[in-house]
Amino acid sequence: xxxxxxxxxxxxxxxxxxxxxxxxxxxxxxxxxxxxxxxxxxxxxxxxxxxxxxxxxxxxxxxxxxxxxxxxxxxxxxxxxxxxxxxxxxxxxxxxxxxxxxxxxxxxxxxxxxxxxxxxxxxxxxxxxxxxxxxxxxxxxxxxxxxxxxxxxxxxxxxxxxxxxxxxxxxxxxxxxxxxxxxxxxxxxxxxxxxxxxxxxxxxxxxxxxxxxxxxxxxxxxxxxxxxxxxxxxxxxxxxxxxxxxxxxxxxxxxxxxxxxxxxxxxxxxxxxxxxxxxxxxxxxxxxxxx
Amino acid sequence: xxxxxxxxxxxxxxxxxxxxxxxxxxxxxxxxxxxxxxxxxxxxxxxxxxxxxxxxxxxxxxxxxxxxxxxxxxxxxxxxxxxxxxxxxxxxxxxxxxxxxxxxxxxxxxxxxxxxxxxxxxxxxxxxxxxxxxxxxxxxxxx
Numbered sequence: 418x419x420x421x422x423x424x425x426x427x428x429x430x431x432x433x434x435x436x437x438x439x440x441x442x443x444x445x446x447x448x449x450x451x452x453x454x455x456x457x458x459x460x461x462x463x464x465x466x467x468x469x470x471x472x473x474x475x476x477x478x479x480x481x482x483x484x485x486x487x488x489x490x491x492x493x494x495x496x497x498x499x500x501x502x503x504x505x506x507x508x509x510x511x512x513x514x515x516x517x518x519x520x521x522x523x524x525x526x527x528x529x530x531x532x533x534x535x536x537x538x539x540x541x542x543x544x545x546x547x548x549x550x551x552x553x554x555x556x557x558x559x560x561x562x563x564x565x566x567x568x569x570x571x572x573x574x575x576x577x578x579x580x581x582x583x584x585x586x587x588x589x590x591x592x593x594x595x596x597x598x599x600x601x602x603x604x605x606x607x608x609x610x611x612x613x614x615x616x617x618x619x620x621x622x623x624x625x626x627x628x629x630x631x632x633x634x635x636x637x638x639x640x641x642x643x644x645x646x647x648x649x650x651x652x653x654x655x656x657x658x659x660x661x662x663x664x665x666x667x668x669x670x671x672x673x674x675x676x677x678x679x680x681x682x683x684x685x686x687x688x689x690x691x692x693x694x695x696x697x698x699x700x701x702x703x704x705x706x707x708x
Numbered sequence: 709x710x711x712x713x714x715x716x717x718x719x720x721x722x723x724x725x726x727x728x729x730x731x732x733x734x735x736x737x738x739x740x741x742x743x744x745x746x747x748x749x750x751x752x753x754x755x756x757x758x759x760x761x762x763x764x765x766x767x768x769x770x771x772x773x774x775x776x777x778x779x780x781x782x783x784x785x786x787x788x789x790x791x792x793x794x795x796x797x798x799x800x801x802x803x804x805x806x807x808x809x810x811x812x813x814x815x816x817x818x819x820x821x822x823x824x825x826x827x828x829x830x831x832x833x834x835x836x837x838x839x840x841x842x843x844x845x846x847x848x849x850x851x
Contacts, residue, residue, distance in 0.1 A: 458721040465717060465787055469750060469778055568719040568789060583818040627778075630737050630751035639736075639752045639824070640776060643789065650719055 421693070424686040428679060435675035441507065442668035449600070449661035455566070456597065456654040463651050466644055471615040473640070477633050484634070486579075486641040489612035490588045495532045497555070497587035498523060499578065499610070501594040501652050502542025503660040504561045509667030511595060511603060511660055512541040518605040519593045523550065534587065538574060538653070555581070566657055571650030578649075579642050582611055594652035595659035601666055603659035610648050613641060710744035711763065713783035716770065718791040723770070730761040731784055733777045746779045753777060753788060754831045755805070769794035773805070774828075802839070806832045 419427075477483050500519045502512045519542075523533045535554045537543035543557040556577065563570055578590060590611035595603045608614070629636055709729045716724040731742045734756030755773040762768075774789035809829035816822035 455720070459719055461715075461722055462717045462719045462787055465778075465785060469776065469787075473750065571719075572789070579821075580815075580818075583821060626748060628747060628749040630735055630749060636750060636752055636776065643774065646789075647719060 419685075419689075421686065421689060424682060424689065428682050428686065431675050431678050431682065435672055435679065438668045438671040438675060442665055442672060445661045445664040445668060449658060449665060452654065452658040452661050453597070456651075456658050459651060459654050463647050466640070466647050467615065470613070470637070470640055470644055472627070473629070473633050473637055474613075474615050476627075476629075477637065484638045484641055486582070486611055486645070487613050487615075487637060490585075492588045493531070495534070495587040495589070496526050497534050497536055497578070497581065497590045497611075499536045499574075499590060499592045499649075500538065500542045500546065501592070501649075501656050502537070502539035502545075503656065504540050504559065505660075506541060507667065508660050508664035511663035512539075513545065514603075514605045515593055515595055516542050516545045518607060519546070520549065522591065522593075522607060523553075536578065536581075539656075555586070560653075566653055568646070568650050571653055572646045575642065575646035575649050578611070578645065587611075592648060592652055594656045595663075597655050597658040597662060600662045603663055608648070608652075610645050613644060709763070712742075712744040712746075714760065715783070715785045716758070716760075716772075716791055717785065717787050719789060723791045724760065724768075726762065728760055728762045731786075732757075732759040732761075733784075733786060734758060734772065735777065742777075742779050742784050745781070746784070748781065749777075749779045751777050753786070755828060756831065756835050757794060758786065758788075758791075771797045802832070802836055806836065 474483070474487060498519050500515065502515050506512070519535075523535075526533050533550075533553060535546055535550055537546060537554060537557040538560065540557070540559050540561065543554065546554060558574055558577075560566070560570060581587060582590070589609065592608050592610050594606060596606045598604055711727040711729055714724065714726065714728045714731055715722065729743065733740055733742060733751070734754050735751040736754050737751065739756070740751070753772055753775050756771075758770045758772045760768040760770070770791055771794050772786065772788035772791045775787040777784065777786045806829065809825060809832055812825035813822060813829055816825050
């Protein structure tokens with residue numbers, strides 16, 4: 418049986434761990450609030466962008482004239498999976514659930530005879546994917562040094578993706594991230610960003626007839642790359658909120674577990690102490706009786 | 709004068725939202741003014757100055773880059789990748805923008821991309837020249 422000193426040390430160490438997890442939970446809660454606000458603030462831009470693109474795309478009658486970012490390359494052979502994860506661990510199943518979704522998709526595509534490559538944003542996801550798909554990872558972008566996520570971060574990633582597309586490295590690009598539903602629910606999601614999927618605009622509905630300046634095709638050519646940046650930006654913000662949410666939940670249960678452990682060990686400690694006192698008393702009493 | 713609702717949105721936040729009388733937008737095919745009841749139009753933006761005239765308030769100047777303007781019967785929405793008050797735009801920031809554009813031109817592997825980047829660079833240089841001529845930075849706040 419462990420000695421009293423050992424037990425005391427163990428309790429102290431669990432208490433210290435509990436303090437850390439509790440602090441991490443509170444930090445995550447504060448960061449979550451900020452991340453959520455940023456995600457909400459970014460919403461109008463993305464929504465309007467989508468709406469207008471849908472409008473214009475609806476007006477372009479001949480799809481073969483449309484830019485490749487919308488119409489596609491005409492092939493479905495090569496797939497690029499853009500996997501966005503976090504830079505830090507200790508956030509529960511957040512990273513592994515995104516990676517699992519991407520991995521399942523990759524294996525399904527490979528089984529269909531397609532070529533799959535990866536573009537990783539975030540160190541954690543890249544680490545997990547590297548074990549299985551080492552050769553297929555084209556690039557890993559780390560956002561470790563980024564303090565507040567800005568649109569320019571997303572823009573830089575989008576530019577690299579579009580460069581890869583323009584040089585004919587892939588046909589279809591799918592974005593993987595975690596959608597923030599609530600603190601306890603983050604949903605790993607896959608969205609296809611190239612060729613662009615736009616909301617269907619109801620034809621014949623009373624929609625304003627616009628003048629386009631310059632013409633529709635040129636506006637599309639200008640806006641489609643921006644839309645990709647916007648989508649990535651939105652994914653990164655959702656991810657940031659999801660990460661903090663997942664960390665909060667994970668740290669909350671860690672704190673609770675530590676509490677339980679302390680309770681259990683304190684009980685053992687007290688029992689052991691009691692047993693020792695009793696033993697000593699018995700020794701004294703039986704010693705006195707023997708005289 | 710009749711008012712209409714105007715929104716200026718950047719990816720990070722809603723920069724401006726409210727009732728205005730007149731907005732001058734730097735469209736890709738030239739600047740255009742929008743007042744209440746403007747015909748529906750969608751136009752891309754060139755980097756430049758967007759001016760907002762609201763009733764009883766001095767004109768507000770913003771530097772905008774990348775995006776588009778959408779005029780509808782019920783109002784005007786401008787989506788810009790970058791939208792900051794002109795007072796906050798200093799020479800260093802603009803120089804940075806120009807440098808970015810130069811790098812884009814140098815990096816572009818595809819002709820079409822290079823041409824767009826080139827055009828953006830020229831617009832930025834024009835804008836810089838116009839600002840320097842117009843009395844430099846900060847001086848235009850009183851217009």
